[in-house]
Amino acid sequence: MMIRSFVAAVMLSVLAACGGGGGSSSGLPNVPDTGGGGAGGGGSTLPTEPTLEEYRDAALILDVATFGPRQSDIDAVAKTGVDDWLDTQFEMPITGHEPIVRRYGAQYGFDSQVSPVRPALYRRFAFFENALTAPDQLRQLTAYALTQLFVVSETGVLGNNPVGLSNYYDTLLAHSFGNYRDLLRAVTLHPAMGFYLSHVNNAKTDPVANTFPDENYAREVMQLFTIGLYELNPDGTHRLSSDGNPQPTYDNTDIREFAKIFTGLAYAGSADAEPRFGRNRAVLYAPMIMFDEYHESGEKYLLNNAVVPAGQSGIQDIEAAIDNLFNHPNVAPFVGKQLIQRLVTSNPSADYVGRVSSVFADNGTGVRGDLKAVIRAILTDPEVSTSSRIREPFRRFVAVNRALNASPVEGSDIGVTGFFVQNATGQMVLSAPSVFNFYSPFYRPQGGQGQISPEMQIITEDSVVGFINLMAQVLYTDSPMHNHSELAEMRLDLSELNLLVSDTETFLLQIERLFFAGTMSAHTHEVLATALDDAAGLSAQEQVKLVLYLALTSPDQAISERNVPR
């Protein structure tokens, strides 16, 4: 097969389809428009078209670094290359979530007794709107990865406070390409985290009442946000003691010392009320404030023999503790490896972790914790091409809607796309069952030959079928997918695929780029091609739906990994 000219033909036909205008009603939609048809570049400029491999690379990077490839993005990245795309993404302005929540608030109000839509859902609408349409995809996805590292969840007062949760999300967005120390500080002082890990209104030791500082944040900031349980080498492997055992990074005495650090914080309260520790209104969109009289004032012992002198202000103490943790040698491999797992692959080699970790330790200009450099190192590593990771069902759902240009049947509220998929996908943004996220970074599934696969922890007999049925619903059903009659239904746009389906190879190449990170297995390809043959009597639209239903529910598509190109 003449692959290159064949690819060019595909691109031409897609461009023609995108171009609107007359469209192709001839019934032979994928016959290349040899006349050039205004789609730019005729036959003579073929050499400027990206190669098949460049298309594959584009599909792969968009698969791992965005909420899902779209044809136009694949075309663009195939032309410019991954580095240029990253440069552009790093410089994009931030698309926030809180403004969208406030827009819904202005439209429907925040009073659940009155509003036609449950206000708690606004922040889900904001998430889907941005996941589907925001141009700063890499930042949106990085922040999403961070929601699984710095977990807060829709519980208690947070469940009814979409402004607070979206403000938290925006805090992660703001620091996604910043410095890890600033991120850690912002998270520590964020009232949503203060509520979730109970260090808001955490008072110093009271010998009369026989109460002690709350240990919750002290423990989890170490176990989950910075250093983990065991001393690590820069490549993420355990630094073993002389007798061959992993060495704990801290003990319960350290926890009690750090608990003293995180005393004295309270909600910011409102300007019109006298500030009072423990009594301030639960404002969830402004950083917590320190009441030094409720802060443990004595000397405190941090990790690695650091001492915080007595009598400092509470904020000074917190800064010192954040410095102490941020500069711990574990942070680079601990955080670096988890970001690799979230974005790229479940079992990175020690070398890969080591490369990323060294960039975390020093971005090349002496700066530690530069997340932009870390993300770039993660996404441009040679191991991206051999990555293997179970796709989160939640992200598979989002990606389908992106690739197939989901839009509301009426109105413009694209955010209603997926607020209801928690049961079917086992996930919802900022709704994990605990601060330990939906899955453990150390989870090893049965039958996995010792491989780690965090996402597999939520894959059960129940959830695999739930996802298959969700795909049927998305593709086939005309009945509402959600039970909110006041909200629009979403529809996928299959028109481009309908035009391609009569040419099996062209059509499957398109499916492969959109949903298989650029490479489906030879077996999957053969099954889909055979199904298409068997479905010859169906309309183009029904053929497209059948192949999509199979492709999107296949074990091949469930894993983000590069197959051997056919």
Next chain:
Amino acid sequence: MNRRHFLRYGLNSAVSMTAASTLPMSLLSSAKARATQDYRAVVCVLLAGGADSFNILVPRSETAYGRYQSRRSDLALSQQTLLPLNGEHEGVSFGLHPAMSSLQQRFNAGQATVVTNVGPLVEPTSRAALETESVRLPLGLFSHSDQILSWQTATPANRAGTGFGGRLIDALPGMNSGLSLAGNISLSGNNSFQSGAATGSYAINANSGVKTIGGFDNDLFKRSFERLMTDPAASTLQTVYGSKIQSAIDAGEFFNSALGQATPLVTPFAGDSFSVAMKRIAELAGLHEQLGVTRQTFFVTYGGWDHHEDTLGQQANMLPALDAGLGQFQTAMEELGLSNQVTTFTISDFGRTLTSNGKGSDHGWGGNAMVLGGAVQGGQLYGHFPEQVEDNPLDVGRGRYLPSTAVDAMYAELSRWMGVPPDALNTVLPNWRNFEGSAQGAGLTGMLAG
């Protein structure tokens, strides 16, 4: 069944994937006969987050209550609200949290107990040995993610990958015919408790029941989809994922056909998610003959117990559902005539600090585990209940108690009751040999009758 697909996706061992339709009828009927006489099951209720169980079981005697009140300060329940338990334990009378009326009733009727200050240990451990670091300790003491695994696996010093429930069913070969996945049924998804070396587990959604693939109505889809599952070049993760789909397909049909034969329970259950899960377990236990199982574990998580703040308020909100779910389940077992054959027990990440952080309590170690069922020799507590004084040698800080009974002791009694032969106990509980004859391994023999 396609042979190649069988090989690829039957990786939880081919035995575990015997499809119902391929079972000879004689095997089914013989299994049925045996099941009728000899069914036993354990139900593991995981109170995820670390329940403050020193506010579930509380001393009522004057001196002991006074100590409790002084140590717990703002977290203390008032003495008058405690639900009295019959008898005394170690010379002290006890009561339950006011929300635990079903447990109180079952306890006083001799059908329930509480194992006190039980927790994960690797070997007999004293405070002195702890301080001199001369004893092997569970990994990640006081950490949620570690202690929750220690409880589920009973291998706290390593992460071997199997759990107590999985090994328990592994150690009872030949007891289950039909689909071996039916030996371990989870109402709360994947879990370490039911992970076995030979047997798998099956996850059912408590609310929606067993799901089947809607698209299989379309023959072309079904045929093509089944072929997608036979990729000879599938990667490890793809194979793991595919095997989950395959079990869902095989087990889905099997369970649906069994559930179709279920007689609706008369016992009413509440509508909260824990009660709904317990109801589903009751129905499934009632179908053990149809499922061809005589030994079974069930697993369900009731989460949200990490009460670093508002302990009293949150317990008052959450314990009624726990108590009701446990009580309704026991009533349902009586309705099905299975009361003596099903034993329910609670586990949790850890007990919590006796002392307050001013709002709630922090992570501890030993806690109190509830055990219910007709086989339980109840009406009395099991294990040593620590004196709640500041200088108790079991107190490793702020009222975190070094367990006085090892998890292994509780599991050894459950294993014995389930019929694990004494010589197989060390495979079910690899650390049991460390505790035999020690104080932390003693005191629970005979807790379950038969």
